[in-house]
Amino acid sequence: MFEEVVLVSLTMAGIGITLSGGIAALAKWTESRQPIDSLVERVNGLLPQIQCAKCGFPGCRPYAEAVIAGERIDLCPPGGSDTVQALGHLLNRPVDVPAETMDSDQVAFIDENTCVGCARCIPACPVDAIVGAERYTHTILQEHCTGCELCIPVCPVDCIDLHKRAVHA
Amino acid sequence: MAELFALFVGAALVNNFVLVQFLGLCPYVGTSKRLETAIPMSLATAFVMLLATVLTHILYTLVLIPLDLEYLRIIAFIFAIAAVVQMTELYVRQISPVLHQLLGIYLPLITSNCAILGLVLTVADLSLPQAMVYAVGGAFGFGLVLVVFASLRERLQSAAVPAAFRGAPVALLCAGFMALAFAGFLGMA
Numbered sequence: 458m459f460e461e462v463v464l465v466s467l468t469m470a471g472i473g474i475t476l477s478g479g480i481a482a483l484a485k486w487t488e489s490r491q492p493i494d495s496l497v498e499r500v501n502g503l504l505p506q507i508q509c510a511k512c513g514f515p516g517c518r519p520y521a522e523a524v525i526a527g528e529r530i531d532l533c534p535p536g537g538s539d540t541v542q543a544l545g546h547l548l549n550r551p552v553d554v555p556a557e558t559m560d561s562d563q564v565a566f567i568d569e570n571t572c573v574g575c576a577r578c579i580p581a582c583p584v585d586a587i588v589g590a591e592r593y594t595h596t597i598l599q600e601h602c603t604g605c606e607l608c609i610p611v612c613p614v615d616c617i618d619l620h621k622r623a624v625h626a
Numbered sequence: 627m628a629e630l631f632a633l634f635v636g637a638a639l640v641n642n643f644v645l646v647q648f649l650g651l652c653p654y655v656g657t658s659k660r661l662e663t664a665i666p667m668s669l670a671t672a673f674v675m676l677l678a679t680v681l682t683h684i685l686y687t688l689v690l691i692p693l694d695l696e697y698l699r700i701i702a703f704i705f706a707i708a709a710v711v712q713m714t715e716l717y718v719r720q721i722s723p724v725l726h727q728l729l730g731i732y733l734p735l736i737t738s739n740c741a742i743l744g745l746v747l748t749v750a751d752l753s754l755p756q757a758m759v760y761a762v763g764g765a766f767g768f769g770l771v772l773v774v775f776a777s778l779r780e781r782l783q784s785a786a787v788p789a790a791f792r793g794a795p796v797a798l799l800c801a802g803f804m805a806l807a808f809a810g811f812l813g814m815a
Contacts, residue, residue, distance in 0.1 A: 465695065468702075469702070469705075471689075472685065472702055473705060476705060476706065480709055480712050480713060483713050483717065484716055487717075487719070490720060
């Protein structure tokens with residue numbers, strides 16, 4: 458009886474130690490490959506995560522990977538100059554773009570004479586800059602709009618255009 | 627070869643984990659609202675099923691049987707499944723962070739998917755190639771049923787369902803009808 462208990466305990470302990478050793482080894486292996494990925498994580502964390510693809514990459518994370526691989530850091534209009542500054546700081550790269558050209562100077566604008574109030578653009582907006590409700594004309598809050606253009610393809614009547622951002626006094 | 631094929635069909639259709647043995651109903655109902663979650667879930671489950679089968683088979687034949695400890699297999703297999711899921715998660719996060727994000731909570735929850743425990747207990751006494759074929763068949767059956775059910779539920783969203791039946795009730799009714807349909811395979815093997 459006693460021997461059985463010892464055998465069972467030893468077996469289960471052995472199985473447990475072997476399996477956790479396997480997991481630990483795998484974790485160590487991923488850890489050793491992690492540095493490049495954790496930098497991707499940090500760059501990705503600085504990007505606005507609205508997946509507008511204006512940088513030319515399918516989303517924020519692919520752009521972060523490309524930045525690590527040497528892509529320019531000033532391709533993200535929604536992020537604006539803040540993002541460029543933060544990326545330059547993180548990666549020790551010169552922020553050579555004049556800050557004002559980078560600031561997204563374009564904002565979306567809804568032509569309220571054409572808008573039919575379908576509300577399709579509202580869920581498309583990653584920063585909740587569109588106000589309105591179904592069957593009511595919508596409008597875009599200029600100070601929140603990042604000019605990402607995600608609302609333009611979903612509009613059935615093509616009433617959204619990009620305008621130059623009005624300068625605030 | 628014919629025997630292995632019979633094993634595959636038996637695992638996939640005749641003894642389908644979800645609709646005949648009623649194992650793994652939690653992910654079956656939980657991840658079938660949309661096709662986008664159902665497909666990755668069935669792929670992840672298939673992956674874990676195959677790996678867990680191999681690992682538990684090795685554990686069973688090399689450790690438990692020589693030591694005369696077959697009665698420990700349930701707890702030992704749960705151990706092994708948990709470890710496989712952990713490893714899968716680490717590996718998926720390493721090779722594809724996007725897929726990892728997509729699977730989200732479903733990946734660790736596979737640990738407690740009873741279809742996997744049911745599978746490894748069923749195939750423990752088979753030979754390793756037979757067990758692997760059975761695992762692939764079971765995973766195929768699970769994925770097939772999950773994808774079909776998810777498609778049904780997507781259709782149901784735009785169907786004219788009486789108010790009292792909308793949502794979960796009609797989904798469960800559909801699951802019942804699917805199980806009835808699968809009962810038709812019972813005579814095959």
